[in-house]
């Protein structure tokens with residue numbers, strides 16, 4: 422029989438073994454790669470002394486005895502971030518390359534189940550060589566266990582994935598099923614098939630970063646939503662992102678008192694929109710002048726920059742901002758911008774975050790590539806997402822709201838609660854030139870000086886239709902407001918809508934156009 426002292430000594434020895442991960446040599450290698458260890462990352466992420474580890478001593482029954490490491494290459498548990506509870510897991514690359522085993526899966530699934538039941542966000546720090554090869558189909562099946570829980574947690578608790586090292590093969594689907602993917606620009610990469618396979622299949626030689634680094638997924642593919650320089654910066658970004666999100670779908674995001682007054686008037690807004698409608702301007706200026714000081718966190722800033730989405734605060738309350746960006750492609754909506762907007766609207770709706778939409782778009786981008794690429798079904802996602810959303814919705818037509826894009830971008834008919842417009846708003850079925858060519862075809866064909874007549878017709882069309890007053894007459898716009906007063910107007914509107922209750926008809930689920 423062991424004495425109590427001996428029993429404790431065994432526990433401390435095992436605990437110490439678990440804390441060492443893959444041992445000093447591999448920890449040194451991890452640092453040399455510019456990466457922190459799983460435990461160092463969690464120490465940065467969580468409030469001091471808040472971490473409660475679960476499954477520290479679980480180890481794989483498979484493989485060589487001397488390769489068994491308590492924890493099996495993953496650290497899981499609960500902790501707090503700025504006093505709010507979270508469930509976390511961090512893969513430990515120092516243990517068999519963080520490779521994914523059945524034991525790892527059990528530990529992650531346990532956290533997912535508890536987090537869903539307790540209504541707390543799940544944060545995963547990924548750094549793994551993928552399915553543990555020695556475990557064969559066991560580790561493949563184990564991925565399935567995690568995936569199904571990712572789906573069950575979707576829209577129930579926020580899920581955030583950080584990619585801090587490799588994330589390859591089918592392993593990428595767990596992050597892809599979560600709400601936000603944040604990549605380390607120096608060490609993170611994601612792909613289904615690695616550079617070797619790509620070379621064998623196509624002859625193309627690419628580095629891991631060229632194939633699946635942050636620059637690829639934040640700019641081109643749209644797989645990742647944010648990136649930061651390294652582990653530390655990614656961890657800070659996770660904390661910031663979390664501050665806009667509620668604990669679960671039954672709660673509201675926390676209110677964070679602003680530095681600036683709710684009734685702040687911003688005269689600069691009155692001259693922000695250039696008189697020449699062909700001239701762009703940066704929608705970020707508008708967002709930053711209206712929202713609480715320094716509160717805008719842009720999501721997917723580099724993907725489809727012709728649309729801008731992100732979280733901000735108005736009088737301390739979290740809001741989702743959706744805007745067209747007139748400085749890029751005149752703010753036209755294309756396939757990627759549609760996907761970006763629609764997904765963001767759904768995230769806000771799932772997590773009780775009111776939506777503020779700033780509209781300045783000439784419409785959906787015309788073009789053969791766009792049509793062949795399915796801009797119809799992608800654009801339909803925006804309409805679907807806004808129509809389905811039951812959170813408070815407010816829109817401000819800043820300048821152009823033309824054609825289908827007017828309807829899609831949070832119009833009254835898509836159940837927008839309050840529609841404002843600036844005096845610079847242009848709400849029309851189509852652009853002036855196209856409209857005049859159709860409406861005045863005969864007169865232009867027979868005119869002595871068609872160019873001059875065309876100009877006259879265009880000016881007339883603009884006078885008649887390129888203003889917000891026609892829409893205000895018809896009740897499509899609730900109020901034409903002075904740009905300078907947009908902030909207090911939005912804050913007061915949100916105050917009214919805070920207790921909004923709206924329900925969709927019961928159904929198993931809608932058939933989202935995808």
Ligand code: HXC
Pocket residue numbers: 516517518519520521549550551552553554555561564565587589590591592
């Ligand atoms: C077991 C693994 C492993 C794996 C790495 N290791 N990946 N062990 N299973 N999947 C081990 C290595 O053998 C090595 O152990 C240690 O981890 C560190 O790996 P290195 O290769 O030295 O590190 P590095 O040079 O940085 O390369 C990292 C890597 C490479 C690019 C991730 O390890 C690699 O290519 N691994 C295999 C990736 C892969 O193809 N995985 C399967 C994907 S398919 P020692 O003891 O030698 O130091 C998949 C299917 C999922 O995941 C399907 C879900 C539906």
